[in-house]
Amino acid sequence: MIEVENLTIRFGAGKKPVVSNFNLAIEPGMAFGLVGESGCGKSTVLRAISGLNPNYEGQIKLDGKILDHRRERSFFRQVQMVFQDPYGSLHPRKTIRSQLKEPLRNQGISAKSTSLDDALQAVGLDPVLSYRFPHQLSGGQRQRVAIARALVLNPAILLLDEPTSALDVSVQAEILNLLQDLRTERGLTYLLVSHDLAVVSHMCSRIAIMEAGEVVEETDIENLRKGTITHPYSQRLLGASRRYGKSA
Amino acid sequence: MTDSLIDIRNLEIAFGGGAVKAVRGVSFTLGQEKLGIVGESGSGKSTVGRAIMKLLPPTAKVTAERMMFKDVDLLSASEQKMMTVRGRQIGLILQDPKYSLNPVMRIGEQIAETYRLHAPKASAKQAAEQTLSMLTAVQIRDPERVARLYPHEISGGMGQRVMIAMMLIAEPDVLIADEPTSALDVTVRLEVLGLLEELVERRNLGLIFISHDLNLVRHFCDRVLIMYAGRIVETLEARNLVNAKHPYTQGLLASLPSIEEPPARLPVLKRERSWLDDTATETRA
Numbered sequence: 001m002i003e004v005e006n007l008t009i010r011f012g013a014g015k016k017p018v019v020s021n022f023n024l025a026i027e028p029g030m031a032f033g034l035v036g037e038s039g040c041g042k043s044t045v046l047r048a049i050s051g052l053n054p055n056y057e058g059q060i061k062l063d064g065k066i067l068d069h070r071r072e073r074s075f076f077r078q079v080q081m082v083f084q085d086p087y088g089s090l091h092p093r094k095t096i097r098s099q100l101k102e103p104l105r106n107q108g109i110s111a112k113s114t115s116l117d118d119a120l121q122a123v124g125l126d127p128v129l130s131y132r133f134p135h136q137l138s139g140g141q142r143q144r145v146a147i148a149r150a151l152v153l154n155p156a157i158l159l160l161d162e163p164t165s166a167l168d169v170s171v172q173a174e175i176l177n178l179l180q181d182l183r184t185e186r187g188l189t190y191l192l193v194s195h196d197l198a199v200v201s202h203m204c205s206r207i208a209i210m211e212a213g214e215v216v217e218e219t220d221i222e223n224l225r226k227g228t229i230t231h232p233y234s235q236r237l238l239g240a241s242r243r244y245g246k247s248a
Numbered sequence: 249m250t251d252s253l254i255d256i257r258n259l260e261i262a263f264g265g266g267a268v269k270a271v272r273g274v275s276f277t278l279g280q281e282k283l284g285i286v287g288e289s290g291s292g293k294s295t296v297g298r299a300i301m302k303l304l305p306p307t308a309k310v311t312a313e314r315m316m317f318k319d320v321d322l323l324s325a326s327e328q329k330m331m332t333v334r335g336r337q338i339g340l341i342l343q344d345p346k347y348s349l350n351p352v353m354r355i356g357e358q359i360a361e362t363y364r365l366h367a368p369k370a371s372a373k374q375a376a377e378q379t380l381s382m383l384t385a386v387q388i389r390d391p392e393r394v395a396r397l398y399p400h401e402i403s404g405g406m407g408q409r410v411m412i413a414m415m416l417i418a419e420p421d422v423l424i425a426d427e428p429t430s431a432l433d434v435t436v437r438l439e440v441l442g443l444l445e446e447l448v449e450r451r452n453l454g455l456i457f458i459s460h461d462l463n464l465v466r467h468f469c470d471r472v473l474i475m476y477a478g479r480i481v482e483t484l485e486a487r488n489l490v491n492a493k494h495p496y497t498q499g500l501l502a503s504l505p506s507i508e509e510p511p512a513r514l515p516v517l518k519r520e521r522s523w524l525d526d527t528a529t530e531t532r533a
Binding site: 168196201225242 | 288289404433434435436437438460461462467499500503504505506507508509510513514515516517
């Protein structure tokens with residue numbers, strides 16, 4: 001569904017690339033996890049795929065077609081993104097309703113109020129909340145709104161950039177459950193970026209581990225669960241997560 | 249526990265002229281141990297830490313039956329008295345080194361400043377020497393070079409180590425660490441925790457470790473207080489956390505995703521009104 005070939009990203013001509021020779025193939029309906037520590041380039045990859053950063057070398061394909069670096073408008077009907085921080089990704093002075101309308105307006109679709117209510121109900125929010133402002137909602141509710149906004153256009157693919165790392169564990173559980181339900185109901189494809197191996201293990205079927213702009217290992221999730229990942233960096237990452245992980 | 253360093257009984261903290269009770273009836277003692285305080289955002293855990301340092305804004309109303317640090321009565325201590333307690337006897341490490349360090353001052357100067365504040369007779373040369381040895385103690389490899397850098401030139405893990413160095417140079421008896429590793433990557437977190445553990449043991453400190461991360465606290469601390477809506481709902485030995493009795497603690501533990509055997513669905517916490525206890529109704533009176 002999404003293919004990335006030889007993606008190289010540098011900030012400034014002649015500078016050292018922050019992502020180099022990145023390759024990725026995601027099949028429809030798959031949940032793919034991209035893992036690594038701060039600064040390894042995982043979010044940079046996601047921003048390039050989403051079209052937020054048009055300055056990249058290499059190719060990004062959607063359904064076999066090479067995408068223009070400046071994305072066409074129809075691209076966003078297929079691919080939507082959910083950001084890490086629900087406090088930063090919603091406009092503070094617009095009501096929830098008008099923020100949900102925005103993707104529709106950008107696509108030239110007139111917004112039916114029932115479709116907005118449906119979008120909110122799909123993420124487990126009461127439609128009456130749509131007249132509120134973001135500051136009148138809790139962190140978990142805000143992240144639900146951000147997911148609802150991404151779903152308004154009925155995309156096939158969701159790019160998730162650390163969707164739960166700003167939330168408490170109890171709220172994280174609710175959002176992870178919601179994301180899983182939505183995927184089964186709508187047959188969505190996920191590309192999830194996270195530094196939390198437990199979250200990725202819970203959500204994804206295949207993962208790539210990145211270090212310093214390169215993928216060091218790509219493997220099925222079973223290998224992470226069983227601890228049979230091979231690259232020394234992956235093992236170090238798993239060891240550090242496990243030491244404070246669930247198994248005592 | 250022979251002598252308690254901190255002894256708090258029935259601490260209540262209210263904001264907005266008593267309308268909002270952020271902390272309700274919290275009692276605990278701290279000896280030379282690693283005490284974890286765990287809770288969700290807004291449970292009042294950081295407010296407790298700040299109350300001990302008397303760093304809450306003047307709008308906060310703090311009452312307690314007893315609030316002692318060694319032989320200092322924190323309730324009645326003057327601002328002047330607190331100046332000798334803060335930093336010198338109780339150190340506070342904050343979450344994000346990016347915001348807690350002075351951005352326009354070199355690392356070395358910042359640490360030396362703390363030292364000279366608490367040892368006013370020390371010469372500049374002594375302060376510089378102390379700074380370098382402290383940076384070495386927190387395992388910074390090239391202390392001379394790092395001391396000349398500005399906060400934006402160092403990594404998050406290094407910044408957190410600088411914060412720890414800054415707090416320990418005054419040789420406090422108690423260290424309050426407010427989410428000291430939440431902004432750090434897992435591999436760096438491991439290093440910083442190892443360092444804290446070693447320093448706590450070597451210097452016989454009492455450590456209050458405030459965190460939202462149950463797993464981390466379970467492995468790192470000796471004793472854990474679980475806070476919910478301003479109250480302590482449960483106190484446990486850290487190693488017995490799996491046997492927690494209170495439904496809130498059990499719910500929190502269950503909602504953690506696992507690397508090895510992820511369940512099909514994560515159990516979601518169901519909050520009960522009764523956890524708020526009768527004090528909740530008092531708030532409205």
